[in-house]
Amino acid sequence: MKLTSLIEAQKIVLDESKSFGEEVVSLDASIHRTLEEPVVADRDYPPFNRAAMDGIAIHSDDLGKYTSFIIKETVFAGAYVKEALKAGECYKIMTGASVPDSADTIVRVEDITIEGQKAQLNTENIRSQQNIALKGEDAHQGDVLLNKGHKLAACDITTMASAGYAKVKVSKKPSVTIITTGSEIKAVGEEVLPFQIRDSNSHALKAYLKSYAIDDVVHYRIDDDQSELSEAITKGLASDVLILTGGVSMGEADFVPKLLVESGVKQKLHKVAIKPGKPIWFGTSKDTIVFGLPGNPLSCQVNFLLFIEPFLRACFGMLPKTPLYLPLMKTKTKKNTLDVLYPARLQQQKEGVYVETIAFNGSGDIRATKESDGLVLHAGDKKELKEGELVPFYLW
Amino acid sequence: MKLTSLIEAQKIVLDESKSFGEEVVSLDASIHRTLEEPVVADRDYPPFNRAAMDGIAIHSDDLGKYTSFIIKETVFAGAYVKEALKAGECYKIMTGASVPDSADTIVRVEDITIEGQKAQLNTENIRSQQNIALKGEDAHQGDVLLNKGHKLAACDITTMASAGYAKVKVSKKPSVTIITTGSEIKAVGEEVLPFQIRDSNSHALKAYLKSYAIDDVVHYRIDDDQSELSEAITKGLASDVLILTGGVSMGEADFVPKLLVESGVKQKLHKVAIKPGKPIWFGTSKDTIVFGLPGNPLSCQVNFLLFIEPFLRACFGMLPKTPLYLPLMKTKTKKNTLDVLYPARLQQQKEGVYVETIAFNGSGDIRATKESDGLVLHAGDKKELKEGELVPFYLW
Numbered sequence: 001m002k003l004t005s006l007i008e009a010q011k012i013v014l015d016e017s018k019s020f021g022e023e024v025v026s027l028d029a030s031i032h033r034t035l036e037e038p039v040v041a042d043r044d045y046p047p048f049n050r051a052a053m054d055g056i057a058i059h060s061d062d063l064g065k066y067t068s069f070i071i072k073e074t075v076f077a078g079a080y081v082k083e084a085l086k087a088g089e090c091y092k093i094m095t096g097a098s099v100p101d102s103a104d105t106i107v108r109v110e111d112i113t114i115e116g117q118k119a120q121l122n123t124e125n126i127r128s129q130q131n132i133a134l135k136g137e138d139a140h141q142g143d144v145l146l147n148k149g150h151k152l153a154a155c156d157i158t159t160m161a162s163a164g165y166a167k168v169k170v171s172k173k174p175s176v177t178i179i180t181t182g183s184e185i186k187a188v189g190e191e192v193l194p195f196q197i198r199d200s201n202s203h204a205l206k207a208y209l210k211s212y213a214i215d216d217v218v219h220y221r222i223d224d225d226q227s228e229l230s231e232a233i234t235k236g237l238a239s240d241v242l243i244l245t246g247g248v249s250m251g252e253a254d255f256v257p258k259l260l261v262e263s264g265v266k267q268k269l270h271k272v273a274i275k276p277g278k279p280i281w282f283g284t285s286k287d288t289i290v291f292g293l294p295g296n297p298l299s300c301q302v303n304f305l306l307f308i309e310p311f312l313r314a315c316f317g318m319l320p321k322t323p324l325y326l327p328l329m330k331t332k333t334k335k336n337t338l339d340v341l342y343p344a345r346l347q348q349q350k351e352g353v354y355v356e357t358i359a360f361n362g363s364g365d366i367r368a369t370k371e372s373d374g375l376v377l378h379a380g381d382k383k384e385l386k387e388g389e390l391v392p393f394y395l396w
Numbered sequence: 397m398k399l400t401s402l403i404e405a406q407k408i409v410l411d412e413s414k415s416f417g418e419e420v421v422s423l424d425a426s427i428h429r430t431l432e433e434p435v436v437a438d439r440d441y442p443p444f445n446r447a448a449m450d451g452i453a454i455h456s457d458d459l460g461k462y463t464s465f466i467i468k469e470t471v472f473a474g475a476y477v478k479e480a481l482k483a484g485e486c487y488k489i490m491t492g493a494s495v496p497d498s499a500d501t502i503v504r505v506e507d508i509t510i511e512g513q514k515a516q517l518n519t520e521n522i523r524s525q526q527n528i529a530l531k532g533e534d535a536h537q538g539d540v541l542l543n544k545g546h547k548l549a550a551c552d553i554t555t556m557a558s559a560g561y562a563k564v565k566v567s568k569k570p571s572v573t574i575i576t577t578g579s580e581i582k583a584v585g586e587e588v589l590p591f592q593i594r595d596s597n598s599h600a601l602k603a604y605l606k607s608y609a610i611d612d613v614v615h616y617r618i619d620d621d622q623s624e625l626s627e628a629i630t631k632g633l634a635s636d637v638l639i640l641t642g643g644v645s646m647g648e649a650d651f652v653p654k655l656l657v658e659s660g661v662k663q664k665l666h667k668v669a670i671k672p673g674k675p676i677w678f679g680t681s682k683d684t685i686v687f688g689l690p691g692n693p694l695s696c697q698v699n700f701l702l703f704i705e706p707f708l709r710a711c712f713g714m715l716p717k718t719p720l721y722l723p724l725m726k727t728k729t730k731k732n733t734l735d736v737l738y739p740a741r742l743q744q745q746k747e748g749v750y751v752e753t754i755a756f757n758g759s760g761d762i763r764a765t766k767e768s769d770g771l772v773l774h775a776g777d778k779k780e781l782k783e784g785e786l787v788p789f790y791l792w
Contacts, residue, residue, distance in 0.1 A: 027584060027599055028599060028602055028603070031603045031606060041762070045761075045762040045763075046760060047588070047590060047591075047593065048590055048591050050760060052758060052760070054645060054646045054647040054648075054650075074648065076579060076580075076620065076647075076648070076649050077578055077579060077580035077620075077647075077649070078578065078579035078580025078581070078591065078592055078619075078620075079579070079580075079591070080589070080591055092648070094647035094648060094649055094650075095645055095647055096578065096580055096593075096642075096691060097580070097591075098580075098590070098591035109646055133757060133758055133760055133761075137757050138756070138757050138760075138761040138762050138763055139762055139763055145762060145763065145766065146766070150767075153603075153792065154600060154603035154604045154606075154607065154697075154792060155600070155697060155739075155765035155768055155792055156765075157596070157599045157600045157602075157603040158596045158597070158599070158600040158693045158697065158765065159596075159762055159763075159765070159766070160596075160599075161584045161594055161595065161596030161599040161600065162593065162594055162596045162693065162762050163594075163762065164584060164585075164588070164594055165584070166583075166584040166585035182473055182474065182492065183472060183473060183474035183475070184472075184473035184474025184475075184492055184493070184494075185474070187562075188423060188557045188560060188561070188562040189560075189562035192443070192560070193476070194443060194444055194494070195443075195444050195474065195475070195476055195493075195494030196443075196474055197443065197492075197558065198557055198558055198559075198560055199557065200553070200554045200555075200556075200557035200558045201554070203423055203424060203553045203554070203556075203557040204550060204551070204553045204554040204557065206424055206553075207424070207427045207550035207553040208550045210427060210550075211550065223474075224472065224473075224474075246492075249450060249491055250450045250505055251450040251472075251473075251490035251491055252450075252470065252472070252488070252490060253472050253473070253490055254450075254490075295492060297554045297558065301550075301551060301554065322744065324742070324744060324749050325744060325748060325749065326748060326749060327748065343551075346720070348718065348720060348721060351786075352721060352722065352723065352748065352786060353720050353721065353722060353749070360534070361529065361533050361534050362448060362529055364442060364446060364448070364529055364534075365441075365529075365534040366437070366441040366534050366535055366541060366555055366558050366559065367441075367534055367535055367541065367555075369551035369552075369554065369555070370541065370542070370555070371546075372551055390747075390748060396549065396550060396551055
């Protein structure tokens with residue numbers, strides 16, 4: 001069977017991306033979610049001329065005329081002052097306070113001496129408007145602070161809170177069903193016989209999905225039994241996304257593709273020219289996007305990174321993750337013409353940050369991802385990635 | 397007042413780090429938590445000689461003697477086979493199946509022709525033991541797969557699941573109280589007058605704490621009123637960690653340090669030679685670690701990254717985050733002798749990944765962290781960071 005190229009395969013998957021709708025969530029629940037609206041400044045920022053230092057506020061017209069000022073009153077942050085300064089007068093003022101209109105310059109507390117109701121300047125080095133963050137200098141009312149499609153990180157929470165977004169419109173998350181197939185697979189807590197292994201893929205997929213705040217996940221573990229599997233597929237097709245692991249290769253118990261097609265799922269893709277993860281199957285039914293992943297844990301994770309994550313990002317209106325191009329620690333050669341993905345970690349060297357691939361025995365190796373930060377892509381048409389060469393590195 | 401250096405200040409804070417104990421959680425709940433036990437291989441991995449391909453399993457003694465084999469039976473993954481091969485016999489075998497002891501070599505399905513009960517080899521290019529992942533080749537029983545103190549990422553979930561860790565021992569998380577002080581501060585959902593701003597720090601701190609899975613967080617918003625603040629401090633001292641924002645500088649309403657000391661908290665640190673975040677206050681009481689952060693949103697976040705995050709990591713037995721040293725996009729100069737932190741983003745250039753600092757107006761600028769990936773440190777004793785120079789970059 002002809003293999004589809006990685007680029008072509010990713011295009012086939014991304015072509016099926018779609019919005020799952022939008023919903024309004026609380027600010028605190030919005031982290032890791034994707035904006036479905038731009039975050040806009042509700043007013044100028046700073047919203048007022050803000051004192052950037054503790055000290056006295058004077059008017060610059062008085063500079064050169066007075067070296068001592070009568071303290072009219074003290075302006076605390078959050079307070080509103082009605083009485084304007086007259087010539088030779090000042091306010092004591094606190095960091096964060098709104099500077100009254102009759103003042104335009106702040107002299108910090110370190111540069112004055114206060115005696116009773118008088119403040120004496122100890123410096124001549126005073127610029128008009130110094131130590132004031134001017135109204136609107138950071139952003140004007142209506143300015144876009146965060147773009148639609150932005151994935152919200154902790155530092156964005158500050159911005160949204162400041163601009164008054166107690167609630168925010170974000171992309172709705174898909175419901176997901178995971179079906180782990182394979183008669184050799186036992187639940188993690190169950191006893192395993194020597195020829196059995198444990199279900200790791202459902203837990204890993206749930207963990208990766210969680211990084212997109214997707215937690216509406218149902219999981220079935222099914223033996224290689226066609227009628228049980230058919231039944232689980234029917235249930236899974238009630239979800240927005242159905243992910244199966246195992247049963248997509250050439251073995252006699254690999255009837256996942258056949259059963260999906262019988263259940264009305266239209267095949268869009270089967271087998272991609274990559275390693276690991278070659279046997280991936282992809283299809284769509286009326287309401288459900290279906291990924292059939294190979295059962296090897298590394299293959300499953302690589303396929304998540306190459307197909308499911310870009311698909312979800314596209315559905316959420318997010319830009320695709322761009323790889324970092326970083327120098328390789330040690331030359332890698334390969335004989336096949338597949339696009340090969342190596343688990344790799346970042347390594348600081350004197351000259352900068354390098355990527356070090358991790359030695360492992362194959363996609364079933366339990367240590368394959370140990371202390372890895374992501375994947376290096378070794379393009380199919382390159383025999384060799386040279387030491388020091390910039391290689392595409394995808395963070396997990 | 398003499399400023400403490402950043403390095404000295406971090407040491408003072410880290411000296412107070414302590415375990416908050418350990419607890420056992422489910423595998424799925426363990427992501428982002430810290431291992432309090434090594435994850436150990438419960439058996440050899442692979443646990444059996446595992447078929448890496450679909451095909452037939454033969455014994456290498458037969459190579460060169462037979463080109464056609466009688467199919468004895470089909471071995472599926474998860475099945476146990478009792479009958480041993482005799483000379484000239486083979487099993488049909490599926491990927492993931494346990495290779496019976498009487499076979500040691502797999503010929504993939506693409507290299508054979510099956511007619512009835514016979515399998516004919518179509519290649520002479522067969523190596524003994526090919527296409528088998530040998531028992532124990534990845535890890536031996538008792539090998540450490542993940543170290544104590546490792547922060548668990550999604551790819552580690554696979555490893556733990558495979559090794560049978562349905563539950564795992566992780567560091568207990570501290571309870572946290574956040575007190576936002578400042579009469580100018582309103583809740584995000586409340587109406588704001590022109591001279592008032594919104595509470596962003598509590599939401600940002602909660603978001604940063606969430607990245608360490610800390611969600612036992614109580615929050616009080618308190619005006620600059622000494623008796624109300626005292627009361628909130630007393631309540632906060634029931635938590636493992638108390639974080640206050642605002643009120644730690646030199647203004648007349650900055651009575652956080654005074655009230656903390658009156659509440660029995662011993663001051664360990666006040667004011668560090670950094671910008672932003674200089675006014676930070678740190679102290680300890682019998683059962684509580686107390687951080688007093690300045691109220692500017694950027695200062696608050698910088699202090700989290702420089703002090704609270706390293707403190708929490710140390711408490712969890714994790715290594716400190718190491719900065720990446722990456723080349724700077726554009727020369728930065730400074731006049732002061734403080735360690736200055738610039739929000740910055742990663743930028744891919746032809747020659748590799750660069751760090752680009754973000755232009756902003758000061759630590760109150762609502763856009764200061766826009767699309768930032770972390771912070772660049774400009775060391776106090778350096779006037780200039782040159783374009784292309786490797787600079788320490790801390791990911792948020």
